[in-house]
Amino acid sequence: MSKRVIHVSGLGKRFHVKGRSPIDLRAGIAENVKRLLSSKGDPFWAVRDVSFEVHEGETLGIVGRNGAGKSTLLKMLSRITYPTAGRFEINGRMSSLLEVGTGFHMELSGRENVYLNGTILGMRRTEVKSKFDEIVAFSGVEEFIDSPVKFYSSGQKVRLAFAVAAHLEPEVLIIDEVLAVGDVEFQRKCLGKMKDVASNGRTVLFVSHNMSAVNSLCERSLLLNKGMVEMMGPTLEVTRRYMSSNHDDPPGERDLSLLPSKQDQAARILAVRITDKAGAVIRHGLVTESFFVQLTYEVYRSGFRPQPVVLLFNSQGEQVFTSFPGMDTEMDYSPGRYTIQLQIPPDLLNADTYHFTLWLVTWLPYKAHQVAENIMSIEILDDIHSPTHPVSNRKLGGVVRPNLTWLRVEG
Amino acid sequence: MNTLTTKTLRTVVDARKWSPVPDVRELFAYRDLFLTLTYRDIRVRYAQTMLGLTWALLQPVATLVVLGLVFGRVMRVDTQGVPYALFAVVGIAVWTYFSFVLKESGGSIIGAQDVVRKIYFPRLIIPLNKATVGLVDLFVALVLMAFLFIHYRVVPTSHALYALLFLGGVMVSALGVGIWISALTIRFRDLQHVVPFLVQFGLFATPVAYPASVAVNTLPEYLQYFYFLNPMAGLIEGFRWSLLGVGEWNGLCTLSVLSGLFLFVTGLFYFRSVERTIADLV
Known part of the structure; x- marks a missing residue:
């Protein structure tokens, strides 16, 4: 068994909802008087009784909804805030x-900011010095390294900042x-660099909220819910549990019938669902x-040949495909409701x-009945830890x- | 609590074990961050301003002119034969530094909130950093003082080396008060607005423009104690005595020194007690 690097036991952080931060003298005095007279405000545990271990070389993902306590947990572990328990x-x-x-600092040059940011992140000055050329090369802002950062584009700023962090x-x-x-x-570079770190x-x-990133980086993950550990185990199982309970995500089903349509009244899409084999x-x-x-759509008027079209885009905004029913699909264009x-x-x-x-169009003569952009999304996961x-x-x-076919050719 | 061992670093945080004693060793381990932040502040303060370091000179000179007119010409304060400009500049040099540290400390932690919320470091670095940045202004004011010594052809007394001791006392007291202020402003933001007022008032409640004997001769006894609880009262008087040989060192001045030390030590402990809640409150 490899060395245990992180050991967390019973960690918790409590905030007092009332009087959490009296920010002026009057309120502060009033607060102290109140505290003497009555009990404290309602305690609220942002993180409660969290325990886990991480071993050397392991990458542990921490997932959970907004407000589940991820940031508070991380802040405690990085010592920014102090735990109440554990x-x-x-x-x-x-x-x-x-x-x-x-x-x-915007007024300082790129060079000065590399030193500043490096030492803030815990590097020694000598360490920054020895890696300086590497950092600047990685960032790709060599030419501007001695001009103030305020003249950088936001992309250049991020690249320089990440170059420091990556080293x-x-x-x-x-x-x-x-x-x-x-x-x-940049995100790709970031993920790649993080994999290097882990390996x-x-x-x-x-x-992260990015489930495919968590899935490709972490073997094990921890799911937080209301400040407590709901589940800890193989990432795919954890992300599946997270997603099946996550209502912040766009649902796999959407009713479009109430969506105002700027298009004509000949036909429109009413609903869309993403389903598995079992429906x-x-x-x-x-x-x-x-x-x-x-897709469920309705044709209101005859005289058109409305066809649904599905356009799929990946997270980078690249179009993956365009698809619509072909010649061999039996279509009915008379008024009525179709799925x-x-x-x-x-x-x-x-x-x-x-x-x-999604589109609903008649190709010839061309007529767009409805265009519904970015109406739905789905997360595709890869079980990279599966045997x-x-x-x-x-x-x-x-x-x-x-899954392409490879054939060995003789000769 | 953070335990640093020579080879591997081990971090142990236990909610029930919080040491109330300031961790000096940890502070030392973060010296590189301290130096970089100080460098940043000095650069930002003087870079990109047209006059640069001249600003550090302008403030004591302006104060000197005003005090010289009011206390030197109009009120004709008794300086025991020392040219008034020289008499005043000694006090102004020290007071400029002290007031700078106080004013900067007020908003220091709130000003650093971006960093405080994202990264751990001993928070004491923040007021320490402000007190260090002020040394640039102090140095410039001391150069002005030296220039006036030459101008008036006055030779410092034979016990001038004591001045260094008093300067040390000034730094410790300024840091102490700075630590108190920065720790208090975390909870009580109003203090930010009170500090400039205190500094303004303090200039006249401290023997900068006049000798301490004026206060001793005019104030009732209990108010004298109060007057000398201000660490700067005794320290400026002492600083002036060691360089110019005017004024006298008495028990009241010792009270000032003790007050400065007391503020410094209690400041360290008070800061420690609020340190762990800083990120939750800013």
Whole structure:
């Protein structure tokens, strides 16, 4: 068994809802008097009785809804706030990255900010000095390194800030939602760098809302709910539980009948559902399983040939495909209500978050009856830790994830 | 509590074990951060202003001119034969530093909230940093003072080296009061607005423009004690005595020194007691 690096037991943080922060003298005095006279305000446990262990080289994902206590837990572990109950122990040099570019000062040059940010993140000045050229090269802002950061574009600022963070060499790394900033390219670089960190035997705690990121980085995850550990185990099981209980996510079913339509009154889509093979509404699917997009639409007037069109976009906004019923699909264009479904085969989509745009059109002569953009989304997960996964523990790159045939040719 | 061992770093945090004793060793471990933040503040303060360091000179000079007119020309304060400008500049140099630290400490932790909410470091670095940044202004004011010594061809007394001791006392007291103020403003934000007022009032309640003997001769006894509870009262008087040989060192001055030390030590402990709640309150 590898070394235990993080040991958390019974950790909790309580806030007093009333009088949590008297911010002026009068309220402060009044608060103290009140406290003498009566009991304290309603206690509220942001995190309660959380215990877990993380071993060397492991990457633990922490997921949960907004307000589940993820940030409070992370802040306690990075020592920003002090726990009300319990204890924890971290063995090894720790860095926490709750934000990129903490302490950046706009008036200072890129060079000065590298030193500033580096030392804020816990590096020695000598350490920053020895890695300086590497950091600047990674950021790609060499030319501007001596001009004030306020003249940088926001992209350049983020790149410089991330370059510093990427060159931290802690034994334990705590990361919160830093993937939320920056462009797609940056997010990829970020994920790649984090994988390097984890594979170098370092221990990582990773909080994110991005389920495919958690899934591809972490073998085990912890699900927080109302400040308590709801579940801890293999990431895929945890993310499935999280998603099936998560109501902040767009539902797998949507009623479009009340949506105001700027288009003509000849036909319109009434509802859309994403279902699995058994017909149950789902919010997430697996790379290796098929799923269905079910559309209900109504034709009000004859004389048109309305056809539903499904456009699929990945999280980077790239269009993956456009699909509509072909010649061999029997269609009825007379007024009435119809339900039609599109099957997305297994081994087509890679792990990602996908967004649907729906059209209802008559092709010839062309007439758009309805355009509903970004109406629905689905999260496709890849069980990279499954023994049947082609490359264990690694996400395969690419927009699609087909299962292609390879044949050996003699000669 | 943080335990630093030589080879591997081990962090242990226990809700029930909070040491009320300020952790000096940890502070030292974060010296690089302290130095970088101080460098940042000094750079930001003087970079990109047209006059740069001249600003640090302008403030004591302006104070000197005003006090010189009011106390030197109009009221003709008894300076025991020392040219008034020289007499006043000694006090002004010290007071400028003290007031700078007080004013900067007021908003220091709220001003650093972006960093405080995202990263752990001993929070004491923040007021310590402000007290250090002020040294630049102090140095400039001391240069002005030296210039006036030369201008009036006055040679400092034979016991001038004591001045260093008093300067040390000034720094410790300023830091102490700064720590108190920055810790209190976390809970009581109004204090930010009270501090500039205190500083303004303090200039006249401290023997900057006039010798302490004026206060001793005119105030009733109980108010004299009160007057000398201000650490700057005795320290400025002592600083002036060691350089110019005017004024006298008495028990009341010792009270000032003790008051400064007391504020420093209690400040450290009070700061420690609120330190762990800072990120929750800012």
